[in-house]
Amino acid sequence: MADTPVQKGKGSSIFSLESHGRDDLRYNGKKLTDPINTVEDKWRLVPAFLQTKGLVKQHLDSFNYFIETDIKKIIEANKEVRSDFDPEFKLEVKVPMGEDLRARTSYQLTPHACRLRDMTYAGAIEVDIKYNKGKQGFIKRNIEIGKMPIMLKSSKCVLHEKSPDEIAALGECPLDPGGYFIIRGTEKVILIQEQLSKNRIIVEPDRTGFISANVTSSTHEKKSKTGVVYGKAGKIFLKHNSLNAEIPICIVLKALGVESDREIAELVCGSNMEYLELFSPALEECSSMKIFTQKQALDFIGAKVRVTQRGSRVGIKPNWGDEARALLADTVLAHVPVELDSQGVENFRPKAIYVALMVRRTIQAVRDGGITDDRDFVGNKRLELAGQLLSLLFEDLFKNWTLQIKRAIDQQLKKPNRTSQYDASTAVSATSKFITDGLFRAISSGNWNVKRFKMERAGVTQVLSRLSYVSALGMLTRISSQFEKTRKVSGPRALQTSQWGMLCPSDTPEGEACGLIKNLALMTHITTDSDDKALQRLVYMLGVEDINLISGTDLYSDKETFLVFLNGVILGVHRQAEKFVNDIRRLRRIGKVDPFVSVYRTVSQRTINISSDGGRVCRPLIIVNKGVPLFDENDLKDLVHGIKKFDDFVITGKIEYLDTNEETDSDIAIYEKDVVYHPPNFPGIDFNDVPNTTHLEIAPFTLLGAVAGLIPYPHHNQSPRNTYQCAMGKQAIGAIAYNQLNRIDTLLYLMVYPHHPMVRTRTIELIGYDKLPAGQNATVAVMSYSGYDIEDALVLNKASVDRGFGRCVVMRKFSTMIKSYANQTYDRLADAQKGDDGIPITKHAALEDDGIAGVGIRIASGNVLINKQSPMETSQRPPGSAVGSSDPSAIPFRNTPVTYKYPGEAVVDQVVMTTNEEDQTMIKCLIRQTRRPELGDKFSSRHGQKGVCGIIVNQEDMPFAENGVTPDVIMNPHGFPSRMTVGKMIELLSGKAGVLDGNVQYGTAFGGSKVEDMSKILIENGYSYCGKDVLTSGITGEMLQAYIFFGPIYYQKLKHMVMDKMHARSRGPRATLTRQPTEGRSRDGGLRVGEMERDCLIGHGTSSLLIERLLFSSDAYDVECCSKCGLIGAYHGYCTFCESRESVVSVKMPYACKLLFQELMSMNIVPRVEVATLE
Amino acid sequence: MxxxxxxxxxxxxxxxxxxxxxxxxxxxxxxxxxxxxxxxxxxxxxxxTTMAIDLVEFENNTSVLTDEFIAHRLGLIPLFSSDVDTMIPFTSRECSCQQYCPSCSVELHLNVKCDQESRSVTSNDLISVHQQIKPITSESDSGILIAKLVKGQEISLRCIAKKGIAKEHAKWxxxxxxxxxxxxxxxxxxTTYWVEDDVKSEWPVSKNGELEEEPAEDEPFDYLAxxxxxxxxxxxxxxxxxxxxxxxxxxxxxxxxxxxxxxxxxxxxxxxxxxxxxxxx
Structure with a gap:
C-alpha cells in the first residue's frame, strides 16, 4: 500500500481504500500550518472512517466474510458424499488452497460489461474433489461446481483495491459505492434485514398477557423457539414448538437432572424469599403430579413430543425417555451446548441453569409488576446482511447438491453389472448448473427459500434505483424489517432512543412502511461473525468460574456475583464484575481482543454479557479517560497530515466501537464541554448519581444517515420536513455517476447543468454529492406573484429556463433479442419499407440500411427503432409431417418491430449490438430526449417543500433587485408558516452570504455557518442583514411595498414531469371483453366518470349527460330481446326460444350488461328483460 | 410630431x-x-433585436456532450449585433422565407478536431460567414467555452444565426x-422597510443614494410627489x-x-x- 502513488482530489473516490483518496477533504480549507482545534476539527475522523471503510462497508464486510471464510466452512462441513450401495465409495469435496473466485473466467469480466451485455457478474466456485473408482483414489483439481455472484467492490471483485483512475479505466464510476450484485444485467441489492436477536432471553408478555421468557435458538443445524411462561396461579411452564403441550417447569428441570426440589429452588431463587414465594406453586404442582426422578420426568416429556417428530421412526417402539433426552439435548435451547462427559452421558447442567435462569427472569418480571424487555430496543436486534443471507442459501444449495450427486452416484453404483468403473466426477460436472441457478434465481427474484429453517422470504432483493446518486446510496443503507406492514402496531415503527447514532431518525418512508424501513446512520458498522473459542478461553483466564462447578446458592447469593454470558450462553460466574468488564475492555483497547467484541453489565439482572456474534450495530466513539478524551490535538494533526489512519486510533485504543448494548453501560458526551469527571473520593458527590463520562461523540451530525445528511440546517426544521426531503432527495434529477453516459438503463434522468449546492454539509462532501449533485442553486424571491403560485406552485423565470435552469435529459432503453429457433429459423432485421416515391414510409423514417435507427436521428412517436422480423413458425416440425414444407427458408416472416411510443420528439443516442451469456444477439437502442421545464413540472427545495411550476414569466415582468438581479424562482411565502422550515430560510441567508463572499457555506446538522456570521457578510456587502431586499416590480416599475426575502436556495427537479403524465382522449381503444374504453395512459385509456363524479351529475339532475357518459360514450350496444319471453339473443329479429318474430325488440344497453346476462345464462340462471314502451 | x-x-x-x-x-x-x-x-x-444561433446542423459530434447540449450552448453565445437592422432586415418571423434566408440569418461554422491531449472548443472557433456578425471577442478573454475535447474527438457543425428578440428566447x-x-x-x-429597531441602521442605502440629498429627519411626507x-x-x-x-x-x-x-x-x-x-x- 505504501508504494501506491498518491491520488489527488479530483475525480478520486473517498470510498477507495486508498487513504489519500480525498486530500481536499482532509485539509478542507486548512493549510498544514494552520492551528488545529480538536473541538472544531474532530469531525475529520468521519472522512477518515469512511476512507477506510467506505459508505457501504457493512455489505462489503459481510460479503467478504462469506466469500473468504464462511463458504469454506460450509463446504468443509458438508464435504463427504457416500453411497448407500457401496460402503467403500467416498467422494470428498475440498476447498483448494488459495482458491479464488473469479480466477477462472476466460477474460476479465468487468461489471460494466455485465450491465451492458445483460450478463451476471459472477465468479466460479472451484473445488478439488477426491473420490475413488473401485479401489483407486482420484483427485481432480479446480472443478467448477457453480458460479457465485460477486458483490461489486468486494475482495473478489476486479474493482477491489483499485485506484480511482484504474476504476475509471474499467468503465466504472469511482464514486460508485459498490455493495450490490449484477444479475443478468440488472443491479440488485440485497437489503439489510432486521431481526430479533437469536440466542438471547427476552422477557415479555405473551398473547394471553402472561409474562414469559423466550429464546430463539439458532445454530447451524437447528432453529427453535423456547419459552418459559408464568401462567395462571403461579404455574410455570416450558413451551416449545416440538412439544404439543406445556410442560411444568420443574419437570423440565428434573428431566435435566436437577432432581431435588431444594436444588431447583436454589437455582431459580437463590436465597431470595420473595422469589421463592412466587415460585412455590410451580414446585408444588410438580410434586402433586408425583414426578420425582429424572426418569419419570423424561418419560413425562417424551409422551408430549409432537407426533410429526416421531413419525420418522415407524416400526420401532418409541422409548419415550430417550426421545425426551435427545430432544432436550438437541432441540430445546439448541444453542446451549450439551457435551458428553467421559462416560458418554450428556451433561445437562448448563442447560438446567439456563432454564432456571429463564424462570428467574420471568419471576423477576412478575415481581416487578410486569417490567419486561423491549423487543424494539436496537440492542435486541440483529441485522442480516448479504453475506449471511447468501450463506444460508448457499449452505442449503450445497447440501442439496451433494444429495443430488449422491443420488446420481447411487443410480450408477446400484447397477449390478457395470461395464466400466464409474467415474464419479461426471456426476459433479453434470450438476454444475444447480448451485448457479439457485443463487441467480434467488438474487434476481428476491425469494429466499431455505427449507431447513422454514424460511420463505420474498422481496429480499431489489433493483438498485439509479434515479439519482443519493437514491442508489440510500438503497444500500436501507434496512427492511421483518414486521408485517399491515399490522397496526406503533411499537416497531416508533423512533427508539437506542437508535441514536445507529439508525437515521429522519430517513424512513411515509405511510405503510413508515418506521419499518429504516436507514443506517453515517458511521454505523455492522459486525460480522467472529470465532468465540479464543474469547471463551480468555474469559475463563480472567477469573470466570465454570458453570459446571457452581451450585445454586453460589449463583445468586452474593451481590457481587455476576453471571457471565458469551453470545447468550452461560459460561460461569465472576465475583468482581467491574474489574472483569474493565479487563476485557482494556484487552480490547490494546488489540488483544477483536475490536467488535462488546461487553456490558446489567446491574439489575447481575449479568455480564459478552457478544461477538454478527449483525450487531455499533459505531466508533472516542474513549474518555479520567475526563480527558484520548484523541487529542497531536492525533488530529497526524490524521490531517495523513500519518495515521482511522484504524490506527482503534488499534492504539483511542477510539473504540460500541454496540447498542454496551452504549447503555457507558456515558457518552456529545460535546467536549459536556465531559464530566469526578475523581474517586471527591467530596460531596455520590458516585451513583453522577456517572463519569466514558466516551465522546466523534461528530454529532453522524447520527443522520447519508440521505438526511444532504439537508442544510436540518436541526432548524420541523422533523417531518426532513423525512419528506429524504423521500424526495431520491427523486431528484441530477448526475448519477461518472459513467452515466455509457450506461444503458431502462430509464435514466440526467440534469444538463447540475450545481453543487452553495450551502453544503459535511455529509455532502463525504458521500460525494458535491461531485454528483442533483439540483441547481436558484435565486429565489419569497413573495406572492400573479396568483399562479398558490398551493406551493412556483413561478419560474422564462429567461432562466431559456438559459438552462431545470433542463434535463431523459434516456430510455429499447431492446430486443435476435433469437434463433429450434427449426433452424431465426429473427432477422429488415431495411426500411419504401413508399411509391422510393422514400421510406414515415414509420420507417429513422431506419438505416441495417434496419436499426441511426445514431443522432430524430424520432417521433410511432417510429420504428429496430425493424425486426420473426418467423411465423418457430417450433421444430415432427419429421415427415404432411402439412407444408419443412424447409426453414420457406417459412414466412412477420413484423415484430420495436417502436418508439412516447410523446415528444427524441433522438437516438446509442445503439448497442452485443451477445449475452447464451450467445443470443441483443440490440439495445438508447433514446434521448432533452426537456426544459414546463408548466406542472415538479420542483423541491431540500426541506421537504415541493411544488409544481405554476407559470413561467418573462424576465422583464419579473421583480428585480436594485442591482438588476431577477429571481429564477418565486416561491409563495405561505409555504413557510405551517411548515416551519426555518432551515430553508437559513439556507437562503447562508447561500446569499456565500455568493457575495465567493465561498461555499456549511449547513451541517448541529453546526454549520452561524446566522450571525452570515448577517455580517451581508452587511459588509451592502445588503440588509436579514436577507431581505427592496424589489421593484418588473411590470409597473414601482418599488414593491413589501421587503422581499431574496437569495439562492438549492432546488431539485423531481422526476415527475407533466410530459410523462398528461393524457386525454376522445375516442380510442376498447377492451375486447367488455367493449368499454381501456384504462390507463399507457393504453390510451378513457377517463373514468367514477362514483363521486356520477353522484355530482345526479345531484345536478343532468340525467341525459349521465346516460351519454355512462352508456353512449362507453359501451352502448343494441340487444335484440324478445318482449314475450324476455330472453336476449334473438337473431335478426327472430327469437329462437319463442320461435317467432312477433315480439322481438331492440334494446339499447351497456355491452357489459349484455355480457352479464350471457354469463348468467351460461350458469343456468335466466335473466329476463321486461320491456315496456317509454312513456 | x-x-x-x-x-x-x-x-x-x-x-x-x-x-x-x-x-x-x-x-x-x-x-x-x-x-x-x-x-x-x-x-x-x-x-x-440581436443575432443569435438558432439552428444547428451537426455533421459530426464525437464529444461527450450531446447535440442538443452543444446547440443550447451555441445559442447562448452573444454575436456582435451592432447595426444588425441595416445588415439583416428581418427577424425570422417577419421574413417571408420558408426557414431561413440571407435577409434574416447568418451562417456560422465550427470545425474542430482535437489532435492534442485535450483542448477546449470556444466561441473563437466559430467562424462566421458574415463580416461583422460573429461571436463576441475581447482581449482579456479566451472566448466562451463550448465544449472540451480529448484526443480524437471532433465537432463539426453548421449554425444558422437568426435575428430575433428576447421575448422569444433569452439568448436574443x-x-x-x-x-x-x-x-x-x-x-x-x-416601500416599507422591515425593521427591528431603526431603518437607518438596518437598511444600507444604495450607491445612488449618494446622488440624492438625504431627507431631513423631520421632513414632511409629500404624498403628491x-x-x-x-x-x-x-x-x-x-x-x-x-x-x-x-x-x-x-x-x-x-x-x-x-x-x-x-x-x-x-x-x-x-x-x-x-x-x-x-x-x-
Missing part, C-alpha cells in the same frame, strides 16, 4: 451619463414618468442585468454596446408608439374625431 410647441423646457426628459465602460453604462434619466422609465427598461431586456437579449432604481432614500414611501429621477445601470452581454442597447430600446418604444399613433389616426379618419374617443374609452 412637432416638439417645438413645448415651451416648458422642464417637461423634457433629461439624461446624464454617470459612468460607462465596455459592457455597462450607468445613467440617470429624469423628468419623465415612472411608466416611461420602466418601459425603456423592459424594451431593452426583451425587445431589442442584449442585456445581462438592468439595474433600475428610483428614490433611494424612500422619500415617496413606495412622484418619482422623477431614475438610476439605470445597463450591463450587456456584448452583443450590443451598452449605449446601442439603450438606443435600440428607445427605437422599439418609438416604433410601438408610432404604431399606436398610426392606428389611432386611421380610426379617427374612419369615424371622425368624436368617434375616436367613443371607441377608445
Amino acid at each position: 412637432n416638439y417645438s410647441n413645448f415651451t416648458q423646457n422642464a417637461n423634457k426628459p433629461f439624461v446624464s451619463i454617470t459612468g460607462q465602460d465596455q459592457e455597462s453604462i450607468s445613467f440617470i434619466l429624469s423628468n419623465t414618468d415612472l411608466s416611461v422609465a420602466n418601459a425603456i427598461r423592459r424594451a431593452m431586456i426583451a425587445e431589442v 437579449s442584449p442585456c445581462a442585468a438592468v439595474a433600475f432604481e428610483y428614490d433611494p432614500h424612500n422619500r415617496l414611501r413606495h 412622484k418619482p422623477n429621477k431614475f438610476y439605470y445601470n445597463v450591463e450587456t452581454t456584448g452583443a450590443l454596446k451598452p449605449q446601442e442597447a439603450i438606443i435600440a430600446g428607445l427605437k422599439v418604444l418609438q416604433k410601438k408608439l408610432a404604431f399606436i399613433k398610426k392606428n389611432v389616426e386611421g380610426i379617427a379618419e374612419e369615424v371622425g374625431t368624436g368617434g375616436v374617443e367613443e371607441r377608445m374609452f
Whole structure:
C-alpha cells in the first residue's frame, strides 16, 4: 500500500481504500500550518472512517466474510458424499488452497460489461474433489461446481483495491459505492434485514398477557423457539414448538437432572424469599403430579413430543425417555451446548441453569409488576446482511447438491453389472448448473427459500434505483424489517432512543412502511461473525468460574456475583464484575481482543454479557479517560497530515466501537464541554448519581444517515420536513455517476447543468454529492406573484429556463433479442419499407440500411427503432409431417418491430449490438430526449417543500433587485408558516452570504455557518442583514411595498414531469371483453366518470349527460330481446326460444350488461328483460 | 410630431451619463414618468433585436456532450449585433422565407478536431460567414467555452444565426442585468422597510443614494410627489454596446408608439374625431 502513488482530489473516490483518496477533504480549507482545534476539527475522523471503510462497508464486510471464510466452512462441513450401495465409495469435496473466485473466467469480466451485455457478474466456485473408482483414489483439481455472484467492490471483485483512475479505466464510476450484485444485467441489492436477536432471553408478555421468557435458538443445524411462561396461579411452564403441550417447569428441570426440589429452588431463587414465594406453586404442582426422578420426568416429556417428530421412526417402539433426552439435548435451547462427559452421558447442567435462569427472569418480571424487555430496543436486534443471507442459501444449495450427486452416484453404483468403473466426477460436472441457478434465481427474484429453517422470504432483493446518486446510496443503507406492514402496531415503527447514532431518525418512508424501513446512520458498522473459542478461553483466564462447578446458592447469593454470558450462553460466574468488564475492555483497547467484541453489565439482572456474534450495530466513539478524551490535538494533526489512519486510533485504543448494548453501560458526551469527571473520593458527590463520562461523540451530525445528511440546517426544521426531503432527495434529477453516459438503463434522468449546492454539509462532501449533485442553486424571491403560485406552485423565470435552469435529459432503453429457433429459423432485421416515391414510409423514417435507427436521428412517436422480423413458425416440425414444407427458408416472416411510443420528439443516442451469456444477439437502442421545464413540472427545495411550476414569466415582468438581479424562482411565502422550515430560510441567508463572499457555506446538522456570521457578510456587502431586499416590480416599475426575502436556495427537479403524465382522449381503444374504453395512459385509456363524479351529475339532475357518459360514450350496444319471453339473443329479429318474430325488440344497453346476462345464462340462471314502451 | 410647441423646457426628459465602460453604462434619466422609465427598461431586456444561433446542423459530434447540449450552448453565445437592422432586415418571423434566408440569418461554422491531449472548443472557433456578425471577442478573454475535447474527438457543425428578440428566447437579449432604481432614500414611501429597531441602521442605502440629498429627519411626507429621477445601470452581454442597447430600446418604444399613433389616426379618419374617443374609452 505504501508504494501506491498518491491520488489527488479530483475525480478520486473517498470510498477507495486508498487513504489519500480525498486530500481536499482532509485539509478542507486548512493549510498544514494552520492551528488545529480538536473541538472544531474532530469531525475529520468521519472522512477518515469512511476512507477506510467506505459508505457501504457493512455489505462489503459481510460479503467478504462469506466469500473468504464462511463458504469454506460450509463446504468443509458438508464435504463427504457416500453411497448407500457401496460402503467403500467416498467422494470428498475440498476447498483448494488459495482458491479464488473469479480466477477462472476466460477474460476479465468487468461489471460494466455485465450491465451492458445483460450478463451476471459472477465468479466460479472451484473445488478439488477426491473420490475413488473401485479401489483407486482420484483427485481432480479446480472443478467448477457453480458460479457465485460477486458483490461489486468486494475482495473478489476486479474493482477491489483499485485506484480511482484504474476504476475509471474499467468503465466504472469511482464514486460508485459498490455493495450490490449484477444479475443478468440488472443491479440488485440485497437489503439489510432486521431481526430479533437469536440466542438471547427476552422477557415479555405473551398473547394471553402472561409474562414469559423466550429464546430463539439458532445454530447451524437447528432453529427453535423456547419459552418459559408464568401462567395462571403461579404455574410455570416450558413451551416449545416440538412439544404439543406445556410442560411444568420443574419437570423440565428434573428431566435435566436437577432432581431435588431444594436444588431447583436454589437455582431459580437463590436465597431470595420473595422469589421463592412466587415460585412455590410451580414446585408444588410438580410434586402433586408425583414426578420425582429424572426418569419419570423424561418419560413425562417424551409422551408430549409432537407426533410429526416421531413419525420418522415407524416400526420401532418409541422409548419415550430417550426421545425426551435427545430432544432436550438437541432441540430445546439448541444453542446451549450439551457435551458428553467421559462416560458418554450428556451433561445437562448448563442447560438446567439456563432454564432456571429463564424462570428467574420471568419471576423477576412478575415481581416487578410486569417490567419486561423491549423487543424494539436496537440492542435486541440483529441485522442480516448479504453475506449471511447468501450463506444460508448457499449452505442449503450445497447440501442439496451433494444429495443430488449422491443420488446420481447411487443410480450408477446400484447397477449390478457395470461395464466400466464409474467415474464419479461426471456426476459433479453434470450438476454444475444447480448451485448457479439457485443463487441467480434467488438474487434476481428476491425469494429466499431455505427449507431447513422454514424460511420463505420474498422481496429480499431489489433493483438498485439509479434515479439519482443519493437514491442508489440510500438503497444500500436501507434496512427492511421483518414486521408485517399491515399490522397496526406503533411499537416497531416508533423512533427508539437506542437508535441514536445507529439508525437515521429522519430517513424512513411515509405511510405503510413508515418506521419499518429504516436507514443506517453515517458511521454505523455492522459486525460480522467472529470465532468465540479464543474469547471463551480468555474469559475463563480472567477469573470466570465454570458453570459446571457452581451450585445454586453460589449463583445468586452474593451481590457481587455476576453471571457471565458469551453470545447468550452461560459460561460461569465472576465475583468482581467491574474489574472483569474493565479487563476485557482494556484487552480490547490494546488489540488483544477483536475490536467488535462488546461487553456490558446489567446491574439489575447481575449479568455480564459478552457478544461477538454478527449483525450487531455499533459505531466508533472516542474513549474518555479520567475526563480527558484520548484523541487529542497531536492525533488530529497526524490524521490531517495523513500519518495515521482511522484504524490506527482503534488499534492504539483511542477510539473504540460500541454496540447498542454496551452504549447503555457507558456515558457518552456529545460535546467536549459536556465531559464530566469526578475523581474517586471527591467530596460531596455520590458516585451513583453522577456517572463519569466514558466516551465522546466523534461528530454529532453522524447520527443522520447519508440521505438526511444532504439537508442544510436540518436541526432548524420541523422533523417531518426532513423525512419528506429524504423521500424526495431520491427523486431528484441530477448526475448519477461518472459513467452515466455509457450506461444503458431502462430509464435514466440526467440534469444538463447540475450545481453543487452553495450551502453544503459535511455529509455532502463525504458521500460525494458535491461531485454528483442533483439540483441547481436558484435565486429565489419569497413573495406572492400573479396568483399562479398558490398551493406551493412556483413561478419560474422564462429567461432562466431559456438559459438552462431545470433542463434535463431523459434516456430510455429499447431492446430486443435476435433469437434463433429450434427449426433452424431465426429473427432477422429488415431495411426500411419504401413508399411509391422510393422514400421510406414515415414509420420507417429513422431506419438505416441495417434496419436499426441511426445514431443522432430524430424520432417521433410511432417510429420504428429496430425493424425486426420473426418467423411465423418457430417450433421444430415432427419429421415427415404432411402439412407444408419443412424447409426453414420457406417459412414466412412477420413484423415484430420495436417502436418508439412516447410523446415528444427524441433522438437516438446509442445503439448497442452485443451477445449475452447464451450467445443470443441483443440490440439495445438508447433514446434521448432533452426537456426544459414546463408548466406542472415538479420542483423541491431540500426541506421537504415541493411544488409544481405554476407559470413561467418573462424576465422583464419579473421583480428585480436594485442591482438588476431577477429571481429564477418565486416561491409563495405561505409555504413557510405551517411548515416551519426555518432551515430553508437559513439556507437562503447562508447561500446569499456565500455568493457575495465567493465561498461555499456549511449547513451541517448541529453546526454549520452561524446566522450571525452570515448577517455580517451581508452587511459588509451592502445588503440588509436579514436577507431581505427592496424589489421593484418588473411590470409597473414601482418599488414593491413589501421587503422581499431574496437569495439562492438549492432546488431539485423531481422526476415527475407533466410530459410523462398528461393524457386525454376522445375516442380510442376498447377492451375486447367488455367493449368499454381501456384504462390507463399507457393504453390510451378513457377517463373514468367514477362514483363521486356520477353522484355530482345526479345531484345536478343532468340525467341525459349521465346516460351519454355512462352508456353512449362507453359501451352502448343494441340487444335484440324478445318482449314475450324476455330472453336476449334473438337473431335478426327472430327469437329462437319463442320461435317467432312477433315480439322481438331492440334494446339499447351497456355491452357489459349484455355480457352479464350471457354469463348468467351460461350458469343456468335466466335473466329476463321486461320491456315496456317509454312513456 | 412637432416638439417645438413645448415651451416648458422642464417637461423634457433629461439624461446624464454617470459612468460607462465596455459592457455597462450607468445613467440617470429624469423628468419623465415612472411608466416611461420602466418601459425603456423592459424594451431593452426583451425587445431589442440581436443575432443569435438558432439552428444547428451537426455533421459530426464525437464529444461527450450531446447535440442538443452543444446547440443550447451555441445559442447562448452573444454575436456582435451592432447595426444588425441595416445588415439583416428581418427577424425570422417577419421574413417571408420558408426557414431561413440571407435577409434574416447568418451562417456560422465550427470545425474542430482535437489532435492534442485535450483542448477546449470556444466561441473563437466559430467562424462566421458574415463580416461583422460573429461571436463576441475581447482581449482579456479566451472566448466562451463550448465544449472540451480529448484526443480524437471532433465537432463539426453548421449554425444558422437568426435575428430575433428576447421575448422569444433569452439568448436574443442584449442585456445581462438592468439595474433600475428610483428614490433611494424612500422619500415617496413606495416601500416599507422591515425593521427591528431603526431603518437607518438596518437598511444600507444604495450607491445612488449618494446622488440624492438625504431627507431631513423631520421632513414632511409629500404624498403628491412622484418619482422623477431614475438610476439605470445597463450591463450587456456584448452583443450590443451598452449605449446601442439603450438606443435600440428607445427605437422599439418609438416604433410601438408610432404604431399606436398610426392606428389611432386611421380610426379617427374612419369615424371622425368624436368617434375616436367613443371607441377608445
